[in-house]
Amino acid sequence: MSIDTAGRRFRRLLYGSITIVSVVAAVLVVANFSHGPELQSAQINVNTAVERSGQRLLLQANEPLDPSAADTLTVSPAAATTATVDGDTIDVQFTGILSYNTRYTVTVPEVRSVAAGSASTISYTFTTANPTTYFLSPATGSPGSQVSDAVLAAPVGGGAPTPVYQAPRIRQFVALGDTLVVDTVNDDATDALTIVSLTGGAPIVVNLAGAGTITSLKANPASKLFGYTFTPQQSAHYEAQPDQLYVYDITRGNDYSIPITGTDFEVLTAKDWMFIPGTTSLVAQTEGSDLVLVDTLGERDGTSGPAPIGHADELLGFVPTTKTLITADAGSRVATDFGQTANPSSAFPTVAGDIGSAAAVVNAGGTTLQIQDSGSGPGTAVAKVDASGSSIIFALDTPESAGHAVTSVCVAPNGLYAAVTTDAQHITYVDLSNGTALGTVDGRDPNWCASR
Known part of the structure; x- marks a missing residue:
């Protein structure tokens, strides 16, 4: 084969390859333009x-x-x-x-x-996620049934409840992620407080300030804190102050409770109190209805003390997902935003109904939940109340619920749902946007209520 013939063949192959590549590229471009982004x-x-x-x-x-x-x-x-x-x-x-x-x-x-x-x-x-809720299921005492009190877990949107902790005579509990804090009653009617890991860790018995009873137990899950008020057993030798406020930091494992002091430097007797969500601080209401702001870790370290912040007849609760506390005082509602330092207090929007009947705060726009009477009797309905009026989101209006009443209502951490508890020991989870019941479980004290 001559050099000229070989050269002509090479050029034909080269031009053919270029043509094929060009055609393939063109096809890909056309395909891309014809299908659009994916x-x-x-x-x-x-x-x-x-x-x-x-x-x-x-x-x-x-x-x-x-x-x-x-x-x-x-x-x-x-x-x-x-x-x-x-x-x-x-x-x-x-x-x-x-x-x-x-x-x-x-x-x-x-x-x-x-x-x-x-x-x-x-x-x-x-x-979206279907978070787990916890609630207390008391022992029934009937043959072949649950013989101990139990803390049960269940998804909000439905699903069979499962026991996560059982003990005789559970008075109350709080949940902090994968940890429970359980208040049980001893044989002598005093209380014991136990930190229970749901992941297999050893339980921790909290050292209380002697023999006595726990009168409130609340949790601040985001900050890994829980708090309680403690009333010592009465003694003939000294006067025992009731409802003494303590806080515990579970990140420190087996530790001592932090006594929360008042402006008199004595352990504070709290008429009511609440954690400020997502912080290590709390607001406490004294016996005289004065309010104090306390940094709990500052109390432990001795770097800060209680700061007076006003007066309130009642603590109604924090607006969900915020640091805004709603209080009632002299017939008015006041919103205090602890997330800002300038002008933290303002008037809460006026809503219909009795100021003292608000059971839970829904949002910063003035919406609250109230336990009301219905055609079935007193305390048999829950209404969502705002400046435009009220609408019933839950009612005991079936033959099976005759003679029963609503005992409590609280709002989910995200503000979109409510947990309604009746004296028949039923908890119903309700969508606040339309009143739809997501499900009902047998029990009381849902953990949504433990941060109030």
Whole structure:
């Protein structure tokens, strides 16, 4: 074969290869333009989405997107969002808190790449967390039935309750993540306080200030603190002050309780008290209804003491997901935001109904829950009350509930649900947006109420 013939053959092969590569590239470009952008990955924390507002869903496509994609986004069921496009990612921010155990679909139609071409629809579906709640199930005493009191766990959205701790004569308990603090009654009618790990750790018996009873027990899960008021057993030798306030830091393991002192430097007798959510501080109401602010760790270290902050007839509770405490005083409601230092107090919006009948605070807009009378008798309904009026979200109106009444109501940490307890020892979880009952369990003292 001559050199010229070989050269001509090489050139034919080279040009043919270039043509094939060009055709393949063209096909890929046409395919890309005809299909439009596609979803490559998505990220969202389904646990924090039901706890706090402002959570983000990141939708990443396979190519840079035209910014107009953010304008057509929808969510089903409806949820308020803001959206922006950054390169190949659509950043979706939920402005509110999402519902428990709910399947959400985010759809973005008419999505185009920055290189134009065909439009496509990007869609992503996720299901939010169904958190576990805890409640107390007293022993029934009947043959073959539960012989000890038990703390049970169950998902809010339904599911069979399971016992996580059992003991004779449980008076009350609180839950802090994977830890329970359980108040039990001894044979001599005094109380014992035990820290119980739900992950297999050894229990810790809290050293109380002698023999006596626990009169309140509350938890601050985010700060790993619990607190209690303690009334010593009466003695012929000294006068025992009731409702003495103590706090315990579970991060320190087997430790001593922190005595909370008043302005007189004595252990504070608390008429009522509440942790400021997400902090190591608390607000206590004295016997004279004065209010003091206390940094509990400052009390332990001796670096700070109680600070007087006013007066209140009643502590109504903190607005869910905030550090805003609502109090009632002289016929008015006052909101104090401990998350800010300038002008922390303001008037709470006026709502219909008796000021003293508010059982729980729902939001900063003035909405509260009240136990009311209904056609079935006194204390047989729970109403959601705001400036525009009230609406019943729960009522004992069945033949089976005749003769029973609502004993307590409290709001979920995210402010979207309520736990209603009756004297028949039934707890019903209610969606506050529409009054839908998510489920009912046999028991009392749901852990949602333990932070009030």
